[in-house]
Amino acid sequence: MNGAAVTVARLIHDATVRIADTLGLGRREARIEARALAAHAWQVETAWLIAHDTDIPDLMQTAAFLALLEQRLAGQPVAYLTGMREFYGRRFHVGPDVLIPRPETELLVERALSHLPTGQPLRVLDLGTGSGCIAVTIALERPLAIVTAVDRSPAALALAQRNASALKAAVRFLQSDWFAALAGEHFDLIVGNPPYVAADDPHLGRGDVRFEPLAALAAGHDGFGDLRRIIRDAPAHLAPGGWLWLEHGFEQAELTRRLLQEACMQHVQTLQDAARLPRISGGQASEKFTAN
Numbered sequence: 001m002n003g004a005a006v007t008v009a010r011l012i013h014d015a016t017v018r019i020a021d022t023l024g025l026g027r028r029e030a031r032i033e034a035r036a037l038a039a040h041a042w043q044v045e046t047a048w049l050i051a052h053d054t055d056i057p058d059l060m061q062t063a064a065f066l067a068l069l070e071q072r073l074a075g076q077p078v079a080y081l082t083g084m085r086e087f088y089g090r091r092f093h094v095g096p097d098v099l100i101p102r103p104e105t106e107l108l109v110e111r112a113l114s115h116l117p118t119g120q121p122l123r124v125l126d127l128g129t130g131s132g133c134i135a136v137t138i139a140l141e142r143p144l145a146i147v148t149a150v151d152r153s154p155a156a157l158a159l160a161q162r163n164a165s166a167l168k169a170a171v172r173f174l175q176s177d178w179f180a181a182l183a184g185e186h187f188d189l190i191v192g193n194p195p196y197v198a199a200d201d202p203h204l205g206r207g208d209v210r211f212e213p214l215a216a217l218a219a220g221h222d223g224f225g226d227l228r229r230i231i232r233d234a235p236a237h238l239a240p241g242g243w244l245w246l247e248h249g250f251e252q253a254e255l256t257r258r259l260l261q262e263a264c265m266q267h268v269q270t271l272q273d274a275a276r277l278p279r280i281s282g283g284q285a286s287e288k289f290t291a292n
Helices: 008-023 026-042 046-051 059-073 080-084 103-112 133-141 154-167 206-210 225-238 252-260
Strands: 084-087 088-093 125-127 148-151 172-174 189-192 238-247 266-273 278-284
Touching: 008 026, 008 059, 026 046, 026 059, 026 080, 059 080, 080 084, 088 133, 088 154, 103 133, 103 189, 103 238, 103 278, 125 133, 133 148, 133 154, 133 172, 148 154, 154 172, 189 225, 225 238, 225 252, 252 266, 252 278
Parallel strands: 125 148, 125 189, 148 172, 189 238
Antiparallel strands: 084 088, 238 278, 266 278
16 A cells, blocks of 8 residues: 555455554454554444445545554554453453453453352452453442452553543442452452463564553562462451452463362362363352451
């Protein structure tokens, strides 16, 4: 593409080919990305692109789209370029200070909701909230839940608060290194998607992950640094019978279950995501347990 007068359909077709060839994506995924970039560049809905596929964008519109395309071809994630990502049917603001919400994390939300009857004001804690997608979704799906979300990053918290405000979700946000700012507080449900990638994992240098905050991805030499801390400290913040559920890598399920068992959690289990990979593990505090 050289900026000549071409139709919307041709621009998106050519962009699709370049994205697929450059980034190694399937044609369908590349087309979705091309449309997302065009919709953002022209401030229109994706449906508009289809209805106006024979329109010819002006030079400024074409230039804006091609500028975004070049950034994508250089590896920048589409979510960071558009500033948005859909999660659980809602659109969330995202940026380089937070992880991009992923579909597999919706399993964590679904499991959380299964422990939250609609008519009970149960206390929920989201650890390492990032964009706030987990906490905000839970608060919107269970309006009576009393939801707290923590993150050590002030920038992440600011973005999470922006999402909560935009989506009108009642969430209390606190800056905290895991449980550090929660002394004496107890919850009926604790969830989290902590860093779980080994610091030397080669995947950290590939694809979209290259542009995401390393502190939200890597956790020590084996990827278990934060999982160990959370599982060790969670029992002191769980109400009797409360549940802890954590996302982890698909190769980390066995050790995560062992850590939960060592923390005296009951009914320890692992659930698979849509790709049939072990994605989240959790356990329940004893009904007789009295938190410190």
